[in-house]
Amino acid sequence: MEPLGDLGVDEVAQLVHTGAMPERDDVTGVIDEAHARTIGLDDGEVATYIPELADADPRLFGISVVGTDGDHYAVGDADAAFSIQSISKAFVYALVCETRGHYAVREAVGVNNTGLPFNSVMAVELNDGHPMNPMVNAGAIATTAMVPAGSATERWEIIRRGLSAFAGHPLELDASVYHSEAATNQRNQALARLLESYGRMEEDPLEAVDVYTRQCSLVVDAHDLAVMGATLADGGVNPVTRERVVSEQVCRDVLAIMASAGMYERSGEWLFEIGLPAKSGVSGGIVAVAPGKGAVGAYSPRLDRAGNSVRGQRAVAYLSRTLGLNMFAAHDVGSTVKRSWT
Ligand code: DON
Numbered sequence: 001m002e003p004l005g006d007l008g009v010d011e012v013a014q015l016v017h018t019g020a021m022p023e024r025d026d027v028t029g030v031i032d033e034a035h036a037r038t039i040g041l042d043d044g045e046v047a048t049y050i051p052e053l054a055d056a057d058p059r060l061f062g063i064s065v066v067g068t069d070g071d072h073y074a075v076g077d078a079d080a081a082f083s084i085q086s087i088s089k090a091f092v093y094a095l096v097c098e099t100r101g102h103y104a105v106r107e108a109v110g111v112n113n114t115g116l117p118f119n120s121v122m123a124v125e126l127n128d129g130h131p132m133n134p135m136v137n138a139g140a141i142a143t144t145a146m147v148p149a150g151s152a153t154e155r156w157e158i159i160r161r162g163l164s165a166f167a168g169h170p171l172e173l174d175a176s177v178y179h180s181e182a183a184t185n186q187r188n189q190a191l192a193r194l195l196e197s198y199g200r201m202e203e204d205p206l207e208a209v210d211v212y213t214r215q216c217s218l219v220v221d222a223h224d225l226a227v228m229g230a231t232l233a234d235g236g237v238n239p240v241t242r243e244r245v246v247s248e249q250v251c252r253d254v255l256a257i258m259a260s261a262g263m264y265e266r267s268g269e270w271l272f273e274i275g276l277p278a279k280s281g282v283s284g285g286i287v288a289v290a291p292g293k294g295a296v297g298a299y300s301p302r303l304d305r306a307g308n309s310v311r312g313q314r315a316v317a318y319l320s321r322t323l324g325l326n327m328f329a330a331h332d333v334g335s336t337v338k339r340s341w342t
Contacts, residue, residue: 044302044310052180056301066226067294068234085281093134129198135261145208152207166228178217222297229287229295275326286312290325
C-alpha cells in the first residue's frame with residue numbers, strides 16, 4: 001500500500017480530547033469488581049517457548065490503574081514481578097521516535113498491521129522485507145537497532161534508562177529470563193538476518209537481537225505498567241515523578257501504533273470491543289492507555305492463542321466499559337429531532 005505521505009498538517013496546532021477518571025471511590029470499587037469477575041477464568045496457557053516463563057504461577061492476577069493526576073489504585077497481585085517482554089516494544093519505539101523523529105521511523109519500520117502472529121517470518125517476506133510495524137518481533141528488533149548509540153552496550157543502557165524513566169524507578173534485568181531466551185531465540189535471530197538481507201538492519205543483527213532480548217527481560221509489575229502507560233496518556237510526562245520522558249507528538253505516534261497493532265492479529269477485535277490503545281506481552285502483562293485520563297496495567301500469565309493474557313483482556317474490557325475509557329464512545333449533546341431514516 002502507498003503511504004499516505006505528508007498530509008500538510010504538521011504546523012497546525014492540535015487540540016486534545018481529554019476527560020477525567022471517575023471519583024476515587026468509584027474507581028476503587030470498579031477495579032475490585034473487575035478482579036472479582038475475572039479471577040475465576042482459567043482458560044489459556046502459560047507461555048513455554050521461553051523455558052523460564054513456563055515456571056510462572058498461573059494463579060497470579062494483579063490490576064493497577066494510574067491516572068494522569070498521579071492517583072493510583074491496585075488490586076490482587078499488582079506488585080508481582082514479571083519480565084516486560086513485548087510491552088517493551090511500545091516504549092522503545094517511543095525512545096526511537098523521540099530521538100530519530102516521526103518520519104524516519106515511519107519509513108524504516110512502518111505503521112501497518114501484519115494480520116499475522118508476532119514472530120511471523122512470512123509477514124516479512126510478504127512485504128518485500130519491510131518489518132511492517134514496531135510491535136511485531138521483526139519491527140521491534142529493527143527499532144531497537146535504531147536507538148542512537150556508539151555501541152550495543154550503550155544502546156542497552158539508553159533503553160534501560162528510558163524505560164526506567166517511563167516507570168519512575170530503575171528497572172532491573174531478570175538474568176534468568178534473559179539467558180533462557182538468549183539460548184532459544186534462533187527465530188528472532190533468523191528474523192534479524194532476514195531483515196539484514198533486505199538492507200533493513202541499521203546495526204549488527206545479532207547484537208540488535210541481544211539488546212532486544214535484554215529489553216524484553218526487564219522486570220516490572222502491573223503498577224509499573226500502569227505508570228508507564230499513564231506517561232503516554234499524560235502527553236509524555238510521568239504523572240508520578242513529573243519528569244518529561246518524551247514529547248506529546250511521540251505519545252500520539254506510539255498510541256496510534258498500539259491501537260492498530262498492539263494486540264497482534266487480534267488488534268481489530270480489541271479496538272472494536274474495548275476502544276483503547278494497548279500492548280501485551282507473553283509473560284502475561286497488558287498495558288492499556290486512555291489518552292488524557294490514565295492507564296491500566298494488568299498481569300496474569302495464562303494467554304490466548306495470539307499471546308494475550310486471558311484474564312487481563314477481560315479485566316481491561318470491564319474497566320474500559322465501567323470507567324468510560326473507550327476512546328470512541330461519545331455522548332450526544334441532546335437531540336430534539338426524531339430519527340429521519342426509519
Ligand atoms: O521475542 C519474543 O518472542 C519475546 N521476547 C517477546 C514476545 C512477546 O511478548 C509477544 N507477546 N505477546
